[in-house]
Amino acid sequence: MTCSVGPAGEAAMRLVFEAxxxxxxxxxxxxxxxxxxxxxxxxxxxxxxxxxxxxxxxxPLQFQRDRVEAWLLDQVDLxxxxxxxxxxxxxxxxxxxxxxxxPDLEWLADEKGLSVDDxxxxxxxxxxxxxxxxxxxxxxxxxTLPSQLMAPRLATPRSKVPPxxxxxxxxxxxVYPCESPGGWRLIGQCPQPLFNLxxxxxxxxxxxxxxxxxxxxxxxxxxxxxxx
Amino acid sequence: xxTLIIGQAGIATSVQDSGRAGTLQLGIPPxxxxxxxxxxxxxxxxxxxxxxxxxxxxYADLIAxxxxxxxxxxxxxxxxxxxxxxxxxxxxxHAIKAGQTLSIRATKIGIYSYLxxxxxxxxxxxxxxxxxxxxxxxxxxxxRYLRDGDTLPIGPTHSRPSRDDPLLDLSPSPSTLxxxxxPGFQHxxxxxxxxxxxxxxxxSVTPSANRMGVKLSRGGLHSGIESLLxxxxxxxxxxxxxxxxxxxLLNDRQTVGGYPKPGAVISSDCARLAQARPGQxxxxxxxxxxxxxxxxxxxxxxxxxRLQ
Numbered sequence: 001m002t003c004s005v006g007p008a009g010e011a012a013m014r015l016v017f018e019a020x021x022x023x024x025x026x027x028x029x030x031x032x033x034x035x036x037x038x039x040x041x042x043x044x045x046x047x048x049x050x051x052x053x054x055x056x057x058x059x060p061l062q063f064q065r066d067r068v069e070a071w072l073l074d075q076v077d078l079x080x081x082x083x084x085x086x087x088x089x090x091x092x093x094x095x096x097x098x099x100x101x102x103p104d105l106e107w108l109a110d111e112k113g114l115s116v117d118d119x120x121x122x123x124x125x126x127x128x129x130x131x132x133x134x135x136x137x138x139x140x141x142x143x144t145l146p147s148q149l150m151a152p153r154l155a156t157p158r159s160k161v162p163p164x165x166x167x168x169x170x171x172x173x174x175v176y177p178c179e180s181p182g183g184w185r186l187i188g189q190c191p192q193p194l195f196n197l198x199x200x201x202x203x204x205x206x207x208x209x210x211x212x213x214x215x216x217x218x219x220x221x222x223x224x225x226x227x228x
Numbered sequence: 229x230x231t232l233i234i235g236q237a238g239i240a241t242s243v244q245d246s247g248r249a250g251t252l253q254l255g256i257p258p259x260x261x262x263x264x265x266x267x268x269x270x271x272x273x274x275x276x277x278x279x280x281x282x283x284x285x286x287y288a289d290l291i292a293x294x295x296x297x298x299x300x301x302x303x304x305x306x307x308x309x310x311x312x313x314x315x316x317x318x319x320x321x322h323a324i325k326a327g328q329t330l331s332i333r334a335t336k337i338g339i340y341s342y343l344x345x346x347x348x349x350x351x352x353x354x355x356x357x358x359x360x361x362x363x364x365x366x367x368x369x370x371x372r373y374l375r376d377g378d379t380l381p382i383g384p385t386h387s388r389p390s391r392d393d394p395l396l397d398l399s400p401s402p403s404t405l406x407x408x409x410x411p412g413f414q415h416x417x418x419x420x421x422x423x424x425x426x427x428x429x430x431x432s433v434t435p436s437a438n439r440m441g442v443k444l445s446r447g448g449l450h451s452g453i454e455s456l457l458x459x460x461x462x463x464x465x466x467x468x469x470x471x472x473x474x475x476x477l478l479n480d481r482q483t484v485g486g487y488p489k490p491g492a493v494i495s496s497d498c499a500r501l502a503q504a505r506p507g508q509x510x511x512x513x514x515x516x517x518x519x520x521x522x523x524x525x526x527x528x529x530x531x532x533x534r535l536q
């Protein structure tokens with residue numbers, strides 16, 4: 001795998017792989033992140049995994065770019081040979097798939113020439129991998145969506161997406177943890193909170209997790225605390 | 229407990245300290261004062277050494293009353309100050325008696341002003357910071373901008389004010405503000421035409437400017453980059469969305485994004501940009517990472533020697 005290292009502004013360094021996203025690549029990034037948290041303890045303030053990137057944030061003026069770069073490139077060589085551990089058991093997220101909470105569900109069915117039930121079966125039949133977190137607290141980028149469901153983002157994002165909305169865009173799926181603007185297509189709602197400051201960790205999903213969606217009835221959705 | 233009662237909050241007043249670290253992977257931005265120099269100046273003038281939180285006021289229009297005797301100082305964008313209807317020099321430290329009413333109004337320069345109160349605003353820290361992240365509803369006072377009638381806890385005073393230091397206050401922006409940026413991210417994938425447009429265009433600050441970022445006018449900057457995998461953003465990152473108008477990401481930015489970025493504006497210019505009003509002309513100049521370090525070191529040295 002080819003990769004390179006460069007600055008991300010004046011206080012961060014970014015490792016990027018020229019490769020398509022894959023769980024293997026993410027596990028490599030996770031391993032390097034873990035080593036970095038040990039190796040740069042005290043000066044590393046944050047580290048963020050993207051689909052094909054690891055960005056290390058340092059205290060200003062307390063790191064040397066050439067050293068970080070050399071260290072990262074060494075890690076890439078070292079970590080490549082690591083045998084991957086067994087994936088953790090899948091986290092199950094309940095979803096009420098219904099036009100009343102998934103305003104794009106019927107549009108998607110029409111667009112794809114499928115029934116709403118087909119869409120539900122496809123979306124809940126796949127196992128997803130957590131590639132990245134961010135955008136909002138608790139938001140987790142999950143892939144890979146079955147290609148029959150691939151849909152472009154809205155040309156004009158909605159100004160308000162309700163919390164819990166289950167959404168798809170391109171080959172990704174996610175749950176909106178809190179109310180926010182959003183351009184992804186909404187197909188249902190998940191009653192399970194994804195972020196709670198009183199929990200440690202506060203986020204339910206982390207990079208490297210596997211996730212499945214499980215259809216639930218309207219009655220169960222409300223019984224589980226579904227909002228709408 | 230001592231409190232500050234907000235009679236009139238103004239449009240975007242929030243509790244801010246220097247921001248938080250370690251939460252980016254959770255999707256929580258650092259937040260913190262948009263003008264960090266104004267924050268440290270006020271903290272220093274009141275003898276605060278524990279990153280005591282202040283009230284950040286965008287286009288200040290605040291009326292507030294303290295329930296106890298305290299000292300205050302206002303930093304950042306210049307304001308007018310009245311205490312019980314008596315106009316006073318807004319650039320000095322003032323002793324306030326319990327029950328007196330402060331009235332603080334923006335002038336024509338800058339955006340963010342900071343009201344520091346001895347003891348600091350003592351809301352509950354979240355991830356070791358009192359900074360408000362309004363979109364995430366985290367930190368500060370109930371995670372939100374203040375409203376009329378809010379009552380804020382004020383910490384006990386452990387320190388005595390030092391001396392006035394108006395030298396660190398905001399000065400008017402030059403006619404064109406230069407934004408120095410460190411090339412990075414997708415810089416090498418931008419088309420030559422897009423890069424020369426970025427470097428050759430005089431942009432201006434639009435009204436779409438807030439704690440998340442500042443959108444600049446003049447679209448049409450097409451990166452030529454088709455699609456991009458979501459990745460970490462950073463302070464000052466220059467995002468080029470499909471409409472081709474750059475957005476410079478600031479304190480309350482989304483921690484991950486999928487728009488192409490040719491680089492990131494250096495922190496000292498980010499602070500100036502944050503204080504720039506809509507209509508302010510700006511242009512981009514590239515700067516090496518080492519040059520960015522030198523500038524940051526010199527500015528920090530200047531601030532530290534001022535504050536000794």
